[in-house]
Amino acid sequence: MDAVSIKMYDKFGIVLRIETTTNDVSQFRHYREVQRHDGSRESKVAPMKKNIYSLYILAQLLKDSNRRYLEFISTFDDPSDGIKKLAKISDPVKKDDRSYKGFNFFSHADQKIFEVLARVSLTSMVFKTR
Template identity: 60%
Template sequence: MNGHNLLAHKLDKKQITYRMHDNAFLEISDTETAQKLSDRINPEDLHKILDVFAKRYSPVPGSLGLGYTWTVQQIECATDVMFQKPEYLEPLYDEIIRTAIFTVKPDNIATFLGQRITYNCIKEIGTNYNQRILGTRIKHHMGDVSIKMYDKFGHVLRIESTCNDIGTFRVEREVNHQDGSSSVQKAPLKKSIYSLYQLFTIMKSANYRYLEFISSFDDHSSGRKKLAEVSRPQKEKERKYLITALGKEIIAAGLTENNLILVPALTS
């Protein structure tokens, strides 16, 4: 099930305009309503829809008085931050990627994913950085759960958590025992579609924790932009001058086609 297409259908019904490319929303006229529509998960309706498809394309079990149990094994949950122009996202994204590669440690990854590192933990924990045709991506993983960050078409910063076995998450729920009794205790999340609401709450929280973490990074993009401006060569009478501010001194260098002329440093 593709949640982006489902949300697009809901936006159409509400007559909310949007611009979508592939599986990413680049613009939405009413983001607040769109978020509310996205948060509405109704397992009962999903169950009915799946039963209709099962009856239509696989009618044999129904003729025998049998039914289906609908379960969830693998799931992804994405949180998108939309930018109006690519030039707003590009320098910020590059800065975040560089910082995250060297800053995120195993205990941070466990915190993002709502997991714990114990003395007998055997789950592999790590970070991978990939450069793809469409751009770069950083991924942090712990066992069957991971969270990754990448940009979509220069307009969207996407934080996406993935779980290949939803039983990895332990939640407070009613557990039935062999003696017929029951109790409320920590147990693996049930793999039923009726766990979707609780599951999306867990994974959205992971995305928000990651967003909160990267929002604490210092933004050096403006400093690099200013340095590039003061380092831009100036041309006068077929001679180029390169002026760079270092501390309290300004070093000026005059460049011609074949040689370099150093000008004494000027105290600012």
Template identity: 50%
Template sequence: MTLFFHDLPYDVNGLAWRPRINALRIETTANDVSFFKHYRTVEHRNGTTSKKLAQMKKGIYSIGALQKLLLDLNRRYLQFISDLTDPSAGVKKLEKVTTTVVENHRPYKGFNFFDNDDQEVFLAIASGEFTISGFQNKHLRQKINSKNTSQISRILKRLRTHGLIKKVAKTYKYYLTRFGSRVITMGLKLRELYIIPELAGLA
């Protein structure tokens, strides 16, 4: 059995996981490598060159960078799906997420898994597409339509101060941290699979 994940921005790239006896093989396809970005030498129209973050180019030149990027992608996705099946993930660390953090004399309140706004944020950043390519302010705005740019920036700061996301150096891109992935996954599972059904069953 093969499952393909088509929730990516482009359907020409994707992940597949193929169950084998006592094993699980993760495969990544990348038919359009320009979807990915990396630091490389860019030639300008005036003949000069510079190192900058740019779209990956097709060709042998990009094989090394593409290999590293796809290996990192597979590793992040394996971490992501392992959190879905690990019942111990993040339970004891929920307190760290829900407690107010003070940075530079400015408080950043904790997250509440029963708050609709916070839950919307968690569901957004836990999207499979962000596991692959990361996310920026504009990507979250597309998923959280009720928030403007400054409000999303504030949310990103809260997520960073609580250790749930990390910023890629010299970019505006973020990824879930290992801690963030485990806590958010477990928090959402507890809410949807246990707490809400139990409350619904009360007389």
């Protein structure tokens, strides 16, 4: 985002650290007192200046961007549970001296089995709601 960047660090594998940095604060605008060329002063929305008076407002803006970014990444789904379930249903199993092959999701025959199971479960749901 031009002179603004959001960085993410994994501290020691246990703490996620989000950091927003900027090299040019003038792209941010805020309500402040502005001195005109004729010497008069007025309060209006103007580009931020790089001075001590803008530090608190800049800190709030960057803190808010960190919060929004954390909210955004917290919506990501964790695929690890699905990966474990996929491995469980795909791996072959041996039980009571008999082996059973796992499902192959790229196999046409296995796809037909899932279609029949889906149809049966859908039919049973329709009859339960009546």
